[in-house]
Amino acid sequence: MSGHIRNVIPMLIFWFIWLARNDSRFNNIRMNHLAIINRIKEKVFALFSANLITYKNFSNVFSTAEEFGIYNLGSLHSSGSRWSNWAAPNPLCFKINIHLDLYGDKWCIGGVIRDSVGNYIAGFAGDSKALDELRGFLVAVNHGLSVCINLDLYNVMVESNFLVDPTMFLVHDGTSCGHPSFYLRRHNMGLREVLNCSFNVINVEVNSVARALSLFGSSFNAVVDLNFDLLPANIQGLFFLG
Structure with a gap:
């Protein structure tokens, strides 16, 4: 997904509000603003996990990434090591x-x-x-x-x-x-x-x-x-x- 996160978020807000409105109208599911916020956070994290948005989408607003569970920007790709973040246990553990x-x-x-x-x-x-x-x-x-x-x-x-x-x-x-x-x-x-x-x-x-x-x-x-x-x-x- 291209564009800065400041442009991505409004699109997601519109999309999930529209889905919630449809659920309310057709499925009798009451709209809940906290559920909408959680769905937006989940979507951003999923997009980041799938590499559909990257660190550059958060340029100049790195602190915003933490709201979506994305921490230490740059650390995941700062090393070619597969285990740059996860530490292996001792042998036979x-x-x-x-x-x-x-x-x-x-x-x-x-x-x-x-x-x-x-x-x-x-x-x-x-x-x-x-x-x-x-x-x-x-x-x-x-x-x-x-x-x-x-x-x-x-x-x-x-x-x-x-x-x-x-x-x-x-x-x-x-x-x-x-x-x-x-x-x-x-x-x-x-x-x-x-x-x-x-x-x-x-x-x-x-x-x-x-x-x-x-x-x-x-x-x-x-x-x-x-x-x-x-x-x-x-x-x-x-x-x-x-």
């Missing part, structure tokens, strides 16, 4: 990158599992069915760890840009056993007892593949596992950028 985002009224997750040389092992994406960010994050972690156990992967690092409070993984959170995340935490404890598991917090720009998967997952009604050949071309291309 596996890494799960997960991301959680709110799309409309759904906390959607995305995750990718890679080995120590960066090979794609498995991926997943979809609606976590969570009512808040913490539960959505726990759903993402539990799903990723469950996939690892099913694939006999027992030395695992979980990476996310979610600021992890270690107490969230304890069975008892210091309040009551009726805490809404209690059963998710207990399930997580059971999974981690089987796995040699660690957690790491990273910057969101390093988590680009998982973020793109969470956006892709916003079209699903549940979390689904994804083989590499089932991924959209733009996510496959983003995977090879790091």
Whole structure:
């Protein structure tokens, strides 16, 4: 898509307002300005992921890119290295990158599992069915760890840009056993007892593949596992950028 982002955004605003108007008129779906804003953000990120808009579309307004989840402009292409952003785990280890985002009224997750040389092992994406960010994050972690156990992967690092409070993984959170995340935490404890598991917090720009998967997952009604050949071309291309 050609043109500066200042010209692209008004076109997207017009387009998504028109779609929302049609949904309201013909499908009895109430117009929601927050949903329209989210759809615009999703579209810009998808266009960037597919290389249909690039850094030069943000010339002189680089700070605007962060509103769309695009960080450290120039860093993706500053090196010819495939892993200029994503750091491989130690040999015989596996890494799960997960991301959680709110799309409309759904906390959607995305995750990718890679080995120590960066090979794609498995991926997943979809609606976590969570009512808040913490539960959505726990759903993402539990799903990723469950996939690892099913694939006999027992030395695992979980990476996310979610600021992890270690107490969230304890069975008892210091309040009551009726805490809404209690059963998710207990399930997580059971999974981690089987796995040699660690957690790491990273910057969101390093988590680009998982973020793109969470956006892709916003079209699903549940979390689904994804083989590499089932991924959209733009996510496959983003995977090879790091």
